[in-house]
Amino acid sequence: MKSLKQMDRGALSDALDHAGQRTTPQREMVFSVLLDERNHPTADEVYTRTKSRMPTISMATVYNCLEALVTCGLVKQVNIEREPTRYCPNLSPHAHFHCRETGRVYDVPVPEGMMKDLVKVLPGNYSADSVELVFRGHLEKGKTK
Amino acid sequence: MKSLKQMDRGALSDALDHAGQRTTPQREMVFSVLLDERNHPTADEVYTRTKSRMPTISMATVYNCLEALVTCGLVKQVNIEREPTRYCPNLSPHAHFHCRETGRVYDVPVPEGMMKDLVKVLPGNYSADSVELVFRGHLEKGKTK
DNA sequence: ATTTGATTTAGAATAATTCTAAACTATGTT
DNA sequence: AACATAGTTTAGAATTATTCTAAATCAAAT
Numbered sequence: 001m002k003s004l005k006q007m008d009r010g011a012l013s014d015a016l017d018h019a020g021q022r023t024t025p026q027r028e029m030v031f032s033v034l035l036d037e038r039n040h041p042t043a044d045e046v047y048t049r050t051k052s053r054m055p056t057i058s059m060a061t062v063y064n065c066l067e068a069l070v071t072c073g074l075v076k077q078v079n080i081e082r083e084p085t086r087y088c089p090n091l092s093p094h095a096h097f098h099c100r101e102t103g104r105v106y107d108v109p110v111p112e113g114m115m116k117d118l119v120k121v122l123p124g125n126y127s128a129d130s131v132e133l134v135f136r137g138h139l140e141k142g143k144t145k
Numbered sequence: 146m147k148s149l150k151q152m153d154r155g156a157l158s159d160a161l162d163h164a165g166q167r168t169t170p171q172r173e174m175v176f177s178v179l180l181d182e183r184n185h186p187t188a189d190e191v192y193t194r195t196k197s198r199m200p201t202i203s204m205a206t207v208y209n210c211l212e213a214l215v216t217c218g219l220v221k222q223v224n225i226e227r228e229p230t231r232y233c234p235n236l237s238p239h240a241h242f243h244c245r246e247t248g249r250v251y252d253v254p255v256p257e258g259m260m261k262d263l264v265k266v267l268p269g270n271y272s273a274d275s276v277e278l279v280f281r282g283h284l285e286k287g288k289t290k
Numbered sequence: 291a292t293t294t295g296a297t298t299t300a301g302a303a304t305a306a307t308t309c310t311a312a313a314c315t316a317t318g319t320t
Numbered sequence: 321a322a323c324a325t326a327g328t329t330t331a332g333a334a335t336t337a338t339t340c341t342a343a344a345t346c347a348a349a350t
Binding site: 061 | 327328329330331332337338
C-alpha cells in the first residue's frame with residue numbers, strides 16, 4: 001500500500017494536532033511505512049523503506065517523524081536488549097517475543113486485562129503507567145509466524 | 146564491605162570455573178562492587194566504584210569482568226529503554242520498576258511461579274527461556290524505597 | 291624455566307542517536 | 321497579497337555506550 005488510508009490519515013492528523021504538531025508529507029509517509037509492514041522496523045529500516053518512496057527524506061527527519069508519532073501516541077518504541085530501537089504501531093496491549101535465532105520481534109496478544117493485572121504485584125507506593133513484558137527464546141520448527 | 150564474603154568468593158570461582166574462566170582479582174573486585182551496593186549500576190558506575198578500591202583497573206576490564214560475570218550466570222543485565230545497561234546480582238525471579246522521575250530502577254519481588262506462569266500466554270510454537278517484566282512510573286510520596 | 295593461553299590495559303573504532311544551524315514551509319495577521 | 325512567526329526538514333557534526341585491537345602482563349602446565 002503506497003499511501004495512508006483515509007481512516008489512518010484522519011487518526012494521524014487528529015493525533016498530531018492534539019499534540020500541537022503539524023501534519024506533514026514526511027510524517028504521513030513514515031506513518032504509512034509503519035502501518036504497511038508491521039515487523040518492528042528500526043529507524044534505519046524505516047529510513048530505507050521511506051526513502052524508496054520519498055527519496056529526498058533524510059535520516060534526521062525519519063528520527064524526527066518517529067519521535068513525533070511516539071509523542072502523539074500513535075506509535076510505540078520497542079526496546080530489546082540495547083538493540084536499536086524498533087517502532088510498533090500496534091497500540092492494543094500486547095507482549096513481545098524476541099527470537100534469539102532470527103533476531104525478529106513478534107507481537108504476542110495477551111488476555112484482556114492481563115497487563116493491568118500485572119500491576120498488582122507492585123507495592124502500594126509504586127504507581128506504574130506502563131507495563132512491558134518481553135519473552136526471549138526461539139520458535140519451534142514449523143510455523144515461521 | 147571491602148571484600149567478598151567467603152560464600153560469595155566460592156560461588157564466584159565455582160561459576161567462573163564452570164564456564165572455563167579464571168578467577169582474577171579484577172573479577173572478584175567487580176563482583177564485590179555489585180554485591181555491595183545493589184542499585185543497578187551502569188558499567189560506568191561500576192567502573193568508578195571499582196576504581197576507588199583498585200585504582201589501576203581500566204574501563205575495558207570492567208566491561209570484560211561484567212561480561213564474564215554475566216556469562217557465568219552470576220549477574221544479569223538489565224536494560225531499560227536504551228539507557229546504558231545496568232547490572233544486577235539478584236538472581237531470583239523478579240520484575241523491575243523504573244522511576245521516570247529519578248531514573249532509578251528497583252527490583253520488584255513477584256509471587257512464586259508468576260514469571261513461569263506468564264509464559265503460558267505464548268502460542269505453542271514459541272519457546273521462551275527468559276521473561277522480562279518492567280514497569281515504568283513514579284513512586285508515591287512517602288517511602289523512598 | 292618455558293611455553294601456552296587467558297587476562298588486562300589504553301586507546302582507537304563503531305554505531306545508534308541526538309544536536310546544530312541553516313534552509314524551507316506553512317500559517318496567521320495586517 | 322506581503323510579511324512575520326513558528327514549526328519542520330535537512331546535512332553533517334557531535335555524542336555516548338560499547339566493542340575492538342594489539343601489546344603487555346599474568347598464571348597455569350608442561
